Structure formats: C-alpha cells, structure tokens
Amino acid sequence: MSTAAVKQQESNDSEPLWRQAELRAAEAIGRLMEFWGFRRHMGRLWTILYLSPEPLTTAELSETLQISSSAVSLSLGDLVRWGAVRKTWRPGERKDFYEAESSVWKLLRRVYERRELNLIREANDALSEAQQALESVRGGLGAAERRRVDFMRKRLSRLSALSRAGERLVHLLVAGRAINPSELRSAEEDDQ
Amino acid sequence: MSTAAVKQQESNDSEPLWRQAELRAAEAIGRLMEFWGFRRHMGRLWTILYLSPEPLTTAELSETLQISSSAVSLSLGDLVRWGAVRKTWRPGERKDFYEAESSVWKLLRRVYERRELNLIREANDALSEAQQALESVRGGLGAAERRRVDFMRKRLSRLSALSRAGERLVHLLVAGRAINPSELRSAEEDDQ
DNA sequence: ACGAAGCTTCAAGAAAATTTGAAGAAACTG
DNA sequence: CAGTTTCTTCAAATTTTCTTGAAGCTTCGT
Numbered sequence A, B: 001m002s003t004a005a006v007k008q009q010e011s012n013d014s015e016p017l018w019r020q021a022e023l024r025a026a027e028a029i030g031r032l033m034e035f036w037g038f039r040r041h042m043g044r045l046w047t048i049l050y051l052s053p054e055p056l057t058t059a060e061l062s063e064t065l066q067i068s069s070s071a072v073s074l075s076l077g078d079l080v081r082w083g084a085v086r087k088t089w090r091p092g093e094r095k096d097f098y099e100a101e102s103s104v105w106k107l108l109r110r111v112y113e114r115r116e117l118n119l120i121r122e123a124n125d126a127l128s129e130a131q132q133a134l135e136s137v138r139g140g141l142g143a144a145e146r147r148r149v150d151f152m153r154k155r156l157s158r159l160s161a162l163s164r165a166g167e168r169l170v171h172l173l174v175a176g177r178a179i180n181p182s183e184l185r186s187a188e189e190d191d192q
Numbered sequence C: 001a002c003g004a005a006g007c008t009t010c011a012a013g014a015a016a017a018t019t020t021g022a023a024g025a026a027a028c029t030g
Numbered sequence D: 001c002a003g004t005t006t007c008t009t010c011a012a013a014t015t016t017t018c019t020t021g022a023a024g025c026t027t028c029g030t
Helices: A002-012 A019-035 A040-050 A058-065 A069-081 A104-138 A143-174 A182-186 B002-013 B019-035 B040-050 B058-065 B069-081 B104-138 B143-174 B182-186
Strands: A085-088 A097-100 B085-088 B097-100
Touching: A019 A040, A019 A058, A019 B104, A019 B143, A040 A058, A040 A069, A040 A085, A040 A097, A058 A069, A069 A085, A104 A143, A104 B019, A104 B182, A143 A182, A143 B019, A182 B104, B019 B040, B019 B058, B040 B058, B040 B069, B040 B085, B040 B097, B058 B069, B069 B085, B104 B143, B143 B182
Parallel strands: none
Antiparallel strands: A085 A097, B085 B097
C-alpha cells in the first residue's frame, strides 16, 4: 500500500515523476549549506535552480519547495547577494527569473573570501587586544601572578600564530593555489 | 602609591586583573567555534583551560564564565568526547580536574575526520539515491521530459564529482598532506 | 496617472536551540 | 554503611532563530 500510495501521490498532484528525486537532492545540499552556516533554504533553492535547465520564477520555487513566497524572497535575496544565483530577465515577461551560478568552485571561493577571512580577522583582532591588555597589566603584578600572565601570553601568541597561519592558508585557497596544512601544525611547534 | 592602587583594584573585585583579557580571548574563540558548528560554551571553556597553566575544576570554570554548573558539565562532556579536553586527576583531591588538549592541529584533524567526512558522505549518498531514482524513472517518460531528466542527471553527476573531490581533499588534509584546490575546480570542468 | 502585478520588508507567531535548577547517580570519606 | 561531595541527566523555561501573512513599494501596462 505504501508504494502504491507513492505512485498515486505522484500522478495525482500532477507532479513530474522526478520531483521527488529533485527534492531529495535539494535537501541534501540544503543540509550541507546549513551546516556550513547558511540558511537551509538557501541550499534548497540553489539546488532547484541548479537542476533546472532554465531559469525559474519565485512562484515556481515556492510551489516546488512548499514554502511561502516571502521565505523564497528572503533567501533568494541572500543567494543573489552571495552571487550564487543570478536574476535573469525574459523579454515579454514581467516576473523576474532566477538561475543558479553553476560554478561551485567560484562560489566556494567567494564565500571563503568574504566570510571566513573576515571571521579569522575578527578573532585575530580580539586576540591581539587581549594580548595587549595583558602586557599593559603585567607591570603591577607580583611574581606569582606575573608568571601566570606570562603563561597566558605565550599561549595567546600561539593562538595568534595559528590564526595567522589559517588566514594565509585561506588566502592561498582563494587564489586557487596549493595548500600545505603542515603550516598550521608548525605554527604551534615552538614549545611543547 | 600606584602599585598600591593596583593592588586595591585587584582585591576589590577579588578578580585577577587579567581576567578580563582572558574572557575576551575566550569569547573570540567561542565565536569561532560557534561559527564552526559547535556550542559557543565549548570554545569558551576550552580557551579558559588552554590559557591556564594548570588544570581547573568545573567549579572554577563555572565561576569564571558565570554559567551554571550543568552547562559546564554538558559542554565539558562534549569537549572530552571530542578529545579537546582531558580529565586529569590529582592525588588527594576529590574533584575532577580538566586540562585542554593543547595541540590545535590535532583537534582540527579529529573534527574533520569525524564530522566533515561524515557530512560529505551523507550528502554523497543522498545524491546517489537521487540519481538512481532518476534513472529508474527515465524509461516511462516522453521525449521532452526525458531531456529534462537528462539535464538533471548531468548536473547531479557534477555535484557528485564535486563532493567526491571534496572528500578526497579532506582525506588528504587529515593525513597532513598538501592539498590542491584545483582538483575541485577540475571536477566540474566537463561541460560548460 | 491609475491600477495591477510582483517583489520586499516587517511584526507577530511558531519552532528550535540553549540554559538552568533540581533530582538522580556515582564516588569517596569517616 | 551512612553521609557528603561531585558529576550527570532531565524536563521546564528562556532565548534565539525561522517562518509566515499582511502591508508597503516599485515597476509596468494601459
């Protein structure tokens, strides 16, 4: 009864037979993107567009994925801002059409460039500030506390070295150059 | 007189002067980890431990970060499970003490190995299923729909190729070997 | 210029996650 | 072995994030 039910469902709704496969792929990519820090809808929408031979309208998207048109608009806007989806225009049509940027590599690069690098830099700044704060405080401490603070300073500088190394690696990645992760490892090989 | 003032400051809050810097660093790393898909507390706790010359108790941690002991226990448990923190034991002490795994490189490797690889594999499986579903449906379609499905199949196989390439890269990364991101790029260079 | 169609933004509601206090287990001490 | 101390688990509550329907804008055709 369950397999029959599926067949029925497919033809009853006047849904193409491949819709289910499409949704499954969209879901997989959606999860991947969610895990990567984006909204799940972004991945789903992008996938639907990526699998479509021609541009789609927001109405088609919201119908396919069964989400409200405002949700489509929201996530689609993000996708456009990330360059993952382009607005296209059709002569004689009033609605906007959307198509996926089909070079995943380009997308990855852009995200790393805009987002990951920023993130690392912010962490870096915060670490530097913390280090400076420690240094400025160090003078007025007794011997025991000074030892303590020196330990922290050593550790903080290791973290800084790491995050600078990470920044460098992402830079290389974005430039499409080869990367050697051992740089990360060696960034923390000064003391034990 | 100025040293006296500093001393006062120290004792008024009964907080060491460097506490603030420590918290700032913890916050920075916490954000980084949150962005990376972990609970923020995990990063904060790890950082406090990493910056401490000696192991700390849960009580000290919850006091330092101002979070409940149950939250400490929860996130600390995760950290131990990820190998980011070790339980240590002190003769004569009843409480457990915790210390940070100080090799960040080891940690990164472990996370990529356990989590990212799994994630990619899951996506891969879902994509394969979708592809198979399309193939099994292809027979019963008219010409137009068949063309449509063939387009999807081509795109899906590109996604598969990409994610297999990604899997390979992560493998290399985990093994500490050099990586060339151009493998990703070339994974989608069959058609336009 | 007016009306309609489509897109976006917003505030309210729903869902999901994190956080916590309290209760339960486990481990140690006297 | 009873009584503590410490750690963990759980359900309730809070906070945060997501989703939606409605209202506001903009653009286009007449």
